[in-house]
Amino acid sequence: MQHTILDQSDVVPGLEAVALHLDSDQLSSFFPLLQKGVTVPAMVGCTLRSLLSDQLAIPGDYVTERITTIFLDNRPVDDLDRTIVRDRSRVTLSAAMPGLVGATVRRGGFYAALRQGISHVAGSGAASGESGMVRLKLFNLMLAELGPLILARGLILEQGELELLLKSLSCKPVGTSTNTGQVLLTVLFSELEDIF
């Protein structure tokens, strides 16, 4: 395992970048963080499908067939193409869930009517690309399947969060400080099977 301080200020201006190279068996160490939610840089003002497919590079069929439960700001989403992601939006990705409520929150599901009043209303506002941040949460099967992709792309952590994370990985502190108090962390795993 190693970590490197990289200059990626062109990716997110003003942020110092830290890159970790870890063994694949350490992927699960990131699950609590991904489950709680991480901040990722993104071009916002786009559709949810664009965020997932174009920016996060998740294959289209995976988005359609596997990510069957999606929340935007606590609201179940049905239509990816008419849902606009804004700066600071919270996007949560999950596989199909059990139970009546699991079926109810499923994207475009047969039981969507049962969640009257909390569904995301699609089609509000036009798409317009601009730099921003999205809070991304991964649940259940998404952790192992999308985690490597998200971590490789990079996420923004508070300096303190990073130090705690490095400690949990038995990794030396980075020992740098940034003007913003935040760093861009990217993580690559060796010998990780590419599910896509």
Add this chain to the structure above:
Amino acid sequence: MPVTGQRERGTRMDKIARIDMGAAGGPKVTVGDLGEYAGLGGRAMTSLMVAAEVHPLAHALGAENKLVISPGMLSGTTGSMTGRLSVGCKSPLTGTIKESNAGGQAAQVLARLGYAAVVLEGKPEGDDLYKILINKDGIQVIVDNSLKLMDNYPLVEKLRGEYGDKVAYMTIGSAGERKLLAASIACTDPELRPTRHCGRGGVGAVMGAKRVKAIIIDDAGMKMRPPKEPEKYRDANRKFVEGLRKHPVTGEGLPAYGTNILTNVLNEAGGYPSYNFKGGQFAGSNNLSGETQAALEIERGGTATHGCHRGCVIQCSGVYNDKDGHYLTKQPEYETVWAHGGHCGIDDLDTVAHLDFLDDNIGVDTIEIGVTIGIAMDAGIIEFGDKEGAIRLVEEIQKGTPLGRVLGSGAAITGKVFGVERVPVVKDQALSAYDPRAIQGIGVTYATSTQGADHTAGYAIATNILKVGGDVDPLKTEGQIELSRNLQIATAAIDSTGMCLFIAFAIMDQPETFQALLDMLGSFHGITMTGDDVVALGKKVLSAERDFNTRAGFTKHHDRLPRFFYNEPIAPHNQTFMMKDEELDEVFNW
């Protein structure tokens, strides 16, 4: 002196045993043919029998009530997922008809002995406690006062010393013996742990009222129930298993994380009731989630993948070890983790697991008791988030103290005793882990179910493929009544088959898996089954239950949620329950 009833040996589920616990001279066993109950199993058997034979105004703990124990229609066969056992009676908790079901080994073993139902009737005089041994030679009812006030884990250990490990046990703990309204009946799992409970409605109190402490079911010498068309049945079962294994819910999500996979999702949806239904989210949900739980179980040498009965391919259970790697309890279900967790402001899985163990050991419903502890917190008996206090309160139930007896009688009683206004019950049964203000449709089922508030009463999410009541536009809100109705019909039918309700996920999405289920039912009985037959069965069961409740004095005014759901919006959606009374009254109009 043992009382024995005997009839010819057979692997067909073609007999009903009636045990009159109050007979003159001691309990009397009568074994008879199925009669008007031919072809029934599970919930269909328990509900139709209770509706026909129990006076609706009977006291639930009196001699007039009956406790009907019935394996499902496919239990005891080689079919996968067929191990649900139904227990029915008039509920001491709700006053309604009650069907409570559980996994474990009991259904398979009882079915292989040929019993479509075992019915406990009457009520003995005196203070003697009984155990019932059911095997190929018949049924013995034996006085055993050495079992008095034993809780489930030590009780089963003691019974294993006498009857061994190749049997199934159904037992009640001290709560059942004390006739507490939240008392459950435990069924042992393949490892002979008393972890699978007919939990809801106080069925354990009815067993306790009949002074039956344990039922030992021994199928030595018996064979699997044979299908009428063996090859067709085998082929249908193979396709059914394939369907379960390839579906992301039954083949991946549930085996990996169990039902607690729902914590994160419900919290994200704002439908996770916290602090006795004051909020729709809980800040500590990540610490309670199925993802966190599974990782902890594996780290401690337990497992996150385990079947509650042989023949289960979904394997949604697990083994939860303590910090030292010793068995503490089975993997707590989502609803248990919620009830003892977020509902009480507790975000510690070890505390929840400890409470789950106590519930199983004492023999109480984890949902009812968890909700009750939250109400006690709302009453100021202990603070929200008080982990040690929560354990102490459940231990009060175990000790049988006056406070423990109040708590063990459930949420409604506890709310009344301590003057709490926010009491989340319908027909005096506690709501579960889904807030009806966020998920309006489940509120329809909570309100109108024949069972009291019960999230599983409308759980069989296969109505689209069953075409129950025709097609419903899922995007129209007025479809909620129809959806709840259809869900309740489908659930009543599946509850009768002995199939685990979790099969519904695969049959909802995969028509070939639903066809495989129909083919299993059809080839087993040598008939052709259609979706219409399933719907007709569900309607028949619900109609009988509804009729019983009407005769017991329940009206449309009981089909309502507590007022606070209409008056108190919760975050993050700031929404109240919006369904109109007139709409709720339409659920059973078919």
